[in-house]
Amino acid sequence: MRYIRPLSIEDAVGELAKAVGPAAILAGGSDLLVRMKGGFVEPELIVDIKRIGGFSDITETADGFRIGAAVPCAVLGEHAALKKAWPGVVEAAKLIGSKQVQGRCTITGNLCNASPAADSVPALVAAGAKAVVAGPSGKRTIAVETVPTGPGRTSLAKGEIIEAILLDKRPAHAGDAYLRFIPRTEMDIAVVSAGINLTLDDKGIIKTARVALGAAAPTVLLVEEAAEALIGRTLDDGTLERLAKICSGACRPIDDKRGTIEFRRKVAGVLAQRVAATAYKRAGGK
Amino acid sequence: MNFDPRFSGRKFASVGTRPVRPDGVDKVTGRARYGADFNMAGQLVGRVLRSPHAHAIIKKIDTSKAEKLSGVKAVITAKDLPDLTDGDAGMYDVLDNCMARTKALYDGHAVAAVAAVDARTARQALKLIEVDYEVLPHVTDVDEAMQHHAPLINEATFTEGLEEKPVKPSNVTKRSQFGHGDVHQGFGHADHIIERSFKTEQTHQGYIEPHACVASVNLDGTAELWVCTQGHFVYRQHCAQLLGLEASKLRVTSSEIGGGFGGKTHVWAEPVALALSRKAGRPVKLVMTRDEVFRASGPTSATSIDVKIGARKDGTITAAEATLRYTSGPYAGTWAEIGAMTAFACYKLDNVKTVGYEVLVNRPKTAAYRAPSAPMAAFAVESAIDELAKEIGIDPVEFRIKNAAQEGTRSSYGPVYGPIGIGPTLEAAKNHPHMKAPLKANQGRGMACGFWFNFGGQTCVDLNIGMDGSVSLAVGTVDVGGSRASLSLVAAEELGIDYSQLKAIVADTSSLGYNDMTDGSRGTFSSSMATISAARNAIKILRDRAAQMWDVPVDDVIWEKGHAIAKGEKYGNLSPLSLKEIAAQSGKTGGPIAGHSELVADGAGVSFATHICDIEVDPQTGATRVIRYTVVQDAGKAVHPTYVEGQYQGGAAQGIGWALNEEYIYGKDGRLQNPGFLDYRIPVCSDLPMIDTQILEIPNPNHPYGVRGVGETSIVPPLAAIANAVSNAAGVRMTHIPMSPPRILAAIEAERKG
Amino acid sequence: MAGIAVSTTINGDGVEYLCQPDETLLDVLRDRLGLTGAKEGCGTGDCGACSVIVDGRLVCSCLVLGAEAEGRKVETIEGMAHGEQLHPLQQKFLEHAALQCGICTPGFLIAAKDLLEKNPSPTEEEIRFGLAGNLCRCTGYDKIVRAVQDAATMMKGA
């Protein structure tokens, strides 16, 4: 086993591309080290990306925000402008683990770990976030929802690294929110979750909407039908009821140690309603 | 030695105060040494290979590849732990549990172990051990295990305690029965009868420190063991017996212990570490991972309980009956029996009958967990009591008060009670402001009572007085939560000196006589009794030395407030001699001054508690929140009230976790799905409110200071108290513990649909 | 396998060690440097008993590789008291009996120190959520929360 700490993205990509055995990218390590401890993975090569230039920065650009792949979630929560623009993404990121885990974990790691229950992913998907991918054959920018392809699997090719996550600049009357259901108050993995991003017109009518559900299917679900049910309306009781019904219906959950199918279905709808209300309020709706 | 343990009703100077504990500074600076914090020169790393199957015949184990790996110093299997148990069935089970002999009986059962130069080599070696299993059908559920067609865990099990000896083997090792009167007749007099079935899932003590030890066996047959345990003397006996060592040549030192709650009363890894050390010829350190702790230490029973209680319109209970089925893992236990004894212990009943069944399943061997077996029985009984009160239309507290056991009541498990605290805790709960506090929407209040026997047992204490007048107290009951502070207070009280003059330690097995485990809430009860006796013995010597120094008859010397005083007018001009002054002269008056005590502490007073709690239920998700929690419990005498409160709060918190979210979840394959703290959900800080406590002191007549055990009773009422609160909040009776959100939501939905 | 040479600062002192790539910072502290104050309750980030502060961030040392400490500043429980003078949190934990078995105590003290440094006047709720990554099975947290509240008051007064 080798541990390296490249200083440039080129070196990192190069080392990963030429690695013979299994290689792992180390960001915050809060998934990777747990899996190594359990003997589920035994990488030959560990590439620590935290000292690559720019990887630990959040930058505000003309188009929005660029969040370096090694930025720990605690830092997201300390970034006032990001929190103001994307409160739902930040609240989702801040739900991951404990204070201790927050000091390390990244949203990129959360995305690439490809757990159906990842907290920041539904929020990122609802936000329409993009991932900048660097690899042996150059760079590409892709929608975050295309990264996870199944539990523990991603669309990234050998040698590819996500450099940063991009979030758009916010127009007026925009708001997003995220909620998850956990049995405890902290330190739990989502049983089911929902992230919603809305923009409104001046009168409070929903102009655009994205609704994403977590832990409801093998990968995060972007529920177009739910978005359609919101667009062109305010959040009246009928709309909320329809939203819940569509979200519950869209779930394809499983029975497991964290919850049952019925429970996830039912609660997905309840959460969607509550999240929509928060996002709507944040967008300035009344 | 004629030690009089009877309660004397004295006034206290030290007992009842709240000084800082003697081991405190070490613990806040990181210096205290726990099980895994000790190392020996040349030590190897031990690791255990565990069965991935719930039930399988071990056909063959090939360790040859592992043995050849560079850095591996020993590989052992059951062959290296030959059966020396000499027909002792209980010890044979312990041996088989330490290392599976012919069958793996649960997911996580040890099948082989290695000792290697480092952890990485040890891990690799485990992978090189080839085990040929023949997988057998398994059963993990208590009710399924009792079915006729269930896979048999042990073909030689024929239920004991039946009127007719069974002809067919089963998974039920024993039936037990308690009670008196005629329940059939009793139910005949009842105006209202509640009959319900309950289930509770298996939980783990969840101590934060995994099992850890360092073992070193020498060529001359002597050995040392450093280990986190609740009872190093018992570990010594068991390890010596299993390894064929002489007990006195095995020196066991108990480290600081990072929680046990009953789970560190059994040997699991220690005999394995000793066997590895013996084979490798070097010390071996063996530390369980968290995953191993969950899979392969000793959780509590899963249960299924039926309860039937009948009462007259006026609220008098006429009959009570319960059938209790408890899992004991793959080996025989007496858990249902204890449950059957405790079930109705709070009440004064003319007609009562409880029946217990001990059930084998493919789960780890059940171990004690704080008032073992009582919380589940209390959950079932106290839920039914609440429902019955509701049906009769009487306040649940009044209903309990009306039927509470008293001094002179014949308990449901046999003995007649002395002075007891159930009535007073109920009265205190009734008058507690918590009972009258307003509730908001979706909130419910619940209350419940609990009982625990408390143990005494074999105890030995040494008290040595230094020439500078400082006192060292060596006890043999492991300090699991501040008992060194309490025992120092007791010694200070008895000697009449200041707490700061004393230092208490837990002595190793070669430095002190035998002591039973710290279990059954006996630590402070028994060791304080022995400490009082040792101090009184020391005082005898102190008086004698003072008499020598004064040249007066010893009978004229009394001991008061830390001084020898010559009694009588003729000694008017002799000023009292302090302990310090007498100690300073000890070299000239007969040598070191010490007091010893060896005794069997009898008469541990039973203890009772009443808990009140408020729970909020989210009717849309089944999520719960504990809004307020109050514990009222009898301590006999609270020696160090802060640590008594700590015991009350800790037990309540564990009970809350059990009631709401903690459970062993087995897959269809019989494998444990949640062997980690992320999915085995013990309460975190933000889950709980402050836990209010009220200490009642109803002296135990069989202890000089009136002390009763306090450590366990606090976990007995919470399951029921919370179930009653949730049922009141959600408007539907909850009968399955834990009341996780999916279970609550399903119950609410079922109720809605009718 | 060749060891990785790491040069770091622990409790203000320069420290150098060799470690394997899969060794955690917790392994290094406990097994190589003899700093056994940080405990391993789980090894998977769930209990917080191994809490340390790295470059001002509270982390689980079981989820940090030893190699990652290169050039960082690590604070452990062993560096919390100054000579004879206990940290106010240590003192208050003793006074309030905020420990029973004490295995969780080093982790709680480090986490509470980090909490009070970032938020000197936390509410009860902030304390409870701030310490939710530290498990205690003995106390029910009541006395821990009170000790932190009391220490916060004392530290503001100082």
Ligand SMILES: Cc1cc2nc3c(=O)[nH]c(=O)nc-3n(C[C@H](O)[C@H](O)[C@H](O)COP(=O)(O)OP(=O)(O)OC[C@H]3O[C@@H](n4cnc5c(N)ncnc54)[C@H](O)[C@@H]3O)c2cc1C
């Ligand atoms: C105690 C605990 C609690 C947790 N609670 C939660 C929770 O509440 N919610 C939740 O969603 N998760 C939780 N997690 C899981 C984990 O913390 C998150 O998934 C976290 O976001 C992972 O980020 P990381 O930077 O630590 O990932 P790492 O472990 O560093 O990486 C995770 C995976 O992504 C890959 N990877 C990382 N960065 C890149 C990159 N830039 N490009 C390509 N691949 C990359 C890694 O190789 C690895 O496979 C918890 C974990 C622990 C230990």
Ligand code: FES
């Ligand atoms: S040991 Fe690191 S969090 Fe438990």
Ligand code: FES
């Ligand atoms: S004091 Fe024992 S775990 Fe906290």
